[in-house]
Amino acid sequence: MGWVWRTCAATLGLGLATVSLQGVARAAQPSASAGARVEIVADRPGARIDRHLFGQFSEHLGRGIYEGIWVGEHSPIPNTRGFRNDVIEALRVLHVPDVRWPGGCFADEYHWRDGIGPRGTRPVTLNTNWGGVPESNAFGTHEFLDFVGLIGAEAYIDGNVGTGSPREMAEWLQYMTSDKPTSLTAERARNGHNGPWKIAYFGVGNEPWGCGGDMTPGYYVELFRRFATFLKAPDGARPLIVAAGGHDADTSWTEALVSKAADKADLISFHYYTIPGVKWSAKGAATGFGEGQWISTFAHALRMDEFIAKNSAVMDRYDPAKRIGFAVDEWGTWYDPQPGREPQFLYQQNTLRDALVAALDLNIFMRHADRVRMANIAQMVNVLQAMILTRGPKMILTPTYHLFRMFTPFQDAVALPIDLQAPQYTLGEVTVPGLSASAAKTSDGRVILSLVNFNPHRAVPVSVGTHGFVVRRVSGEILTAAAMDAHNTFESPEAVRPAAFTGARLTHGTLELSLPAKCVVVLSLEQEGRSVSGR
Ligand code: AHR
Numbered sequence: 001m002g003w004v005w006r007t008c009a010a011t012l013g014l015g016l017a018t019v020s021l022q023g024v025a026r027a028a029q030p031s032a033s034a035g036a037r038v039e040i041v042a043d044r045p046g047a048r049i050d051r052h053l054f055g056q057f058s059e060h061l062g063r064g065i066y067e068g069i070w071v072g073e074h075s076p077i078p079n080t081r082g083f084r085n086d087v088i089e090a091l092r093v094l095h096v097p098d099v100r101w102p103g104g105c106f107a108d109e110y111h112w113r114d115g116i117g118p119r120g121t122r123p124v125t126l127n128t129n130w131g132g133v134p135e136s137n138a139f140g141t142h143e144f145l146d147f148v149g150l151i152g153a154e155a156y157i158d159g160n161v162g163t164g165s166p167r168e169m170a171e172w173l174q175y176m177t178s179d180k181p182t183s184l185t186a187e188r189a190r191n192g193h194n195g196p197w198k199i200a201y202f203g204v205g206n207e208p209w210g211c212g213g214d215m216t217p218g219y220y221v222e223l224f225r226r227f228a229t230f231l232k233a234p235d236g237a238r239p240l241i242v243a244a245g246g247h248d249a250d251t252s253w254t255e256a257l258v259s260k261a262a263d264k265a266d267l268i269s270f271h272y273y274t275i276p277g278v279k280w281s282a283k284g285a286a287t288g289f290g291e292g293q294w295i296s297t298f299a300h301a302l303r304m305d306e307f308i309a310k311n312s313a314v315m316d317r318y319d320p321a322k323r324i325g326f327a328v329d330e331w332g333t334w335y336d337p338q339p340g341r342e343p344q345f346l347y348q349q350n351t352l353r354d355a356l357v358a359a360l361d362l363n364i365f366m367r368h369a370d371r372v373r374m375a376n377i378a379q380m381v382n383v384l385q386a387m388i389l390t391r392g393p394k395m396i397l398t399p400t401y402h403l404f405r406m407f408t409p410f411q412d413a414v415a416l417p418i419d420l421q422a423p424q425y426t427l428g429e430v431t432v433p434g435l436s437a438s439a440a441k442t443s444d445g446r447v448i449l450s451l452v453n454f455n456p457h458r459a460v461p462v463s464v465g466t467h468g469f470v471v472r473r474v475s476g477e478i479l480t481a482a483a484m485d486a487h488n489t490f491e492s493p494e495a496v497r498p499a500a501f502t503g504a505r506l507t508h509g510t511l512e513l514s515l516p517a518k519c520v521v522v523l524s525l526e527q528e529g530r531s532v533s534g535r
Pocket of ligand 1: 051059103104105206207330377379384
């Protein structure tokens with residue numbers, strides 16, 4: 001059970017109270033009217049928004065890989081070399097920048113040699129973290145790298161520190177990247193791949209504070225230095241090295257790594273999951289929740305901003321030039337197990353609420369784009385906050401999938417500063433900012449603006465000013481639904497899907513719009529009269 005080590009939310013001070021953070025903009029008091037004002041400073045470009053902020057994570061867990069991605073060549077489900085065609089096609093649309101694999105907790109018990117060679121001869125091992133089920137190892141290194149190639153993504157491999165050795169990890173990287181005639185590369189060729197692969201990122205362990213080995217920061221730093229020393233690859237082909245870091249409010253892992261291993265790490269990882277409840281043992285349900293759980297989910301998700309800010313401040317002390325990136329390589333919502341499902345498989349439904357959490361988190365990452373260079377939502381298919389759910393030959397796209405598709409124009413755009421003044425949203429004792437927003441300029445000169453309204457009852461009139469950019473055309477999309485827990489099912493797969501947004505008006509260069517209750521809107525603003533569709 002990978003999650004038993006996670007610190008209980010209650011001990012992290014996640015009690016419900018006023019949360020005065022903003023996803024992207026400066027927090028502001030409610031204006032006299034019920035309206036909001038967004039000022040985009042289009043002529044003061046900020047950091048580039050690394051497309052890897054939109055990365056994903058797929059672990060050997062439940063039906064995430066087996067069934068969700070891999071069905072085998074002989075499956076009646078239409079597939080390419082064993083990978084589901086429907087899933088590949090859907091993922092290609094998202095321009096997934098990278099996929100993290102094989103875990104998670106699974107990574108620190110994964111021995112890569114179990115997953116190479118003829119499939120019929122691979123050992124069947126035990127997935128001790130996720131249900132104690134047999135692991136066929138049918139999906140191994142070659143399959144993963146074939147899969148990321150099929151969806152057009154880069155590879156983020158997470159190596160085994162917990163039960164592995166420096167030699168095992170070093171040889172795995174050599175097996176994948178070496179261009180020299182060695183026994184390892186000959187074996188790679190015999191297994192079907194002649195030349196080297198490009199590995200963009202290599203992680204040294206996972207959650208060393210818990211399932212990755214229950215270590216202290218100091219002990220892990222020593223191990224990280226040792227393992228990373230042997231991670232060698234041909235010139236220009238060495239992946240960026242990710243050190244496994246901390247989680248939630250704890251900055252001690254970041255501090256230990258940035259102060260004692262800055263010469264060996266390119267990124268420091270961090271994990272934070274959003275639960276609606278105040279304790280890990282009663283997280284809350286994925287569907288059928290009330291408004292109390294709706295607002296508490298956003299109150300808890302907003303803490304991502306504070307956690308990143310604190311870790312960034314620590315990193316700034318040792319790395320003011322910001323050479324080392326911060327990688328939120330596990331994030332997303334985590335609910336109580338769905339009744340009737342294997343509790344260890346972490347399958348959960350995905351509602352409009354999840355899409356709003358994703359928008360909020362992505363806005364936060366973009367606000368910190370100067371330091372956050374990578375983020376990986378957990379997880380891609382059938383596990384936690386998934387893009388896609390499958391049942392036999394059927395597949396549905398979740399609201400989170402649609403949100404990721406709507407946000408694709410932000411990939412590699414340049415963040416623009418914005419000032420957001422908006423009414424707050426209060427329920428009982430809990431107050432959160434009513435809106436979250438972010439803006440960026442794309443390489444083709446458009447300004448992209450995302451707006452999230454957390455209030456499930458009230459539409460908010462918004463006026464948008466664009467300093468240094470005269471808006472001539474606007475187009476956009478909206479994701480919303482009648483119910484807070486609206487979701488897609490195999491019987492009704494299109495209950496929640498984006499629609500064209502027609503609520504924006506341009507008057508004398510000022511953009512006015514009415515932002516409906518509980519929605520995400522993404523607008524594309526153009527200076528010239530060129531037609532751009534957000535879809
Ligand atoms: O994503 C599920 C699990 O959450 C991962 O295996 C682990 O790293 C984290 O605790």
